[in-house]
């Protein structure tokens with residue numbers, strides 16, 4: 049029979065690790081109380097038009113890359129799907145969200161509606177109209193441009209195991225790669241993050257804490273720290289006078305042959321930023337701090353006052369289950 053100490057040790061290593069998404073670390077430090085409520089299923093993931101639109105565009109890009117790489121069907125390798133197929137992939141993402149608690153089928157309109165946290169109703173046709181220029185511009189210009197680079201990984205999850213003697217549990221930190229390429233010329237790995245919001249500013253890219261988490265994950269999988277390239281298409285009626293070096297700027301027609309026909313200039317600019325070994329160590333220290341707090345059942349609420357997260361939180365407004373910590377200092381959350 050094995051000594052008790054060895055059995056316990058064996059039991060420790062057999063215990064399932066806990067999975068933490070890399071994006072959770074920022075949300076924990078923004079408001080640990082809210083993070084805990086989400087973990088316990090007491091509040092749902094937030095919904096808003098930018099999130100719904102982002103999810104649908106992301107799904108259409110994922111579908112297009114998988115199609116082009118022949119991941120689902122070898123016969124499609126090297127071919128882009130049609131515009132309609134990409135819109136359909138975006139629509140599927142919306143309908144999956146619409147299966148959640150915040151959805152309703154509107155019989156009169158004959159379509160699904162999602163209720164966002166701010167009380168806004170978002171309908172299927174509005175989301176499809178919002179994603180249309182992204183899909184058209186992505187399909188014609190952005191995705192074929194990115195596909196010229198040497199693709200290392202596309203829409204793949206990475207995992208970073210974490211075992212620390214000061215923590216009770218083992219953990220696995222996870223994230224998902226939009227597109228990992230090897231740059232032509234420099235030969236460096238570059239992690240492309242394709243957004244759908246407004247143009248990303250350099251200062252914003254340089255300050256994003258979670259990019260160090262992505263660097264740690266890519267380093268664990270590929271043995272290299274990648275460069276981060278953050279890009280987001282935007283659409284203008286006129287060609288802008290100034291563009292970042294290497295930007296894509298192309299005209300394309302929307303709703304051709306209908307009374308809504310118009311020409312838009314699609315602009316895709318990327319902002320590059322780096323994270324080094326020191327940044328990764330800082331990220332890992334923050335992560336450990338979070339996990340120590342979670343294991344000790346400490347969930348710090350958001351800071352109060354001007355710019356408090358509470359101003360964007362529905363729990364600061366609901367009368368019935370209003371959050372006891374809703375920030376008030378200097379404000380009226």
Ligand code: SF4
Nearest residue numbers: 079349350358361371
């Ligand atoms: S109201 Fe403020 S403290 Fe309460 S959960 Fe929301 S963000 Fe956190």
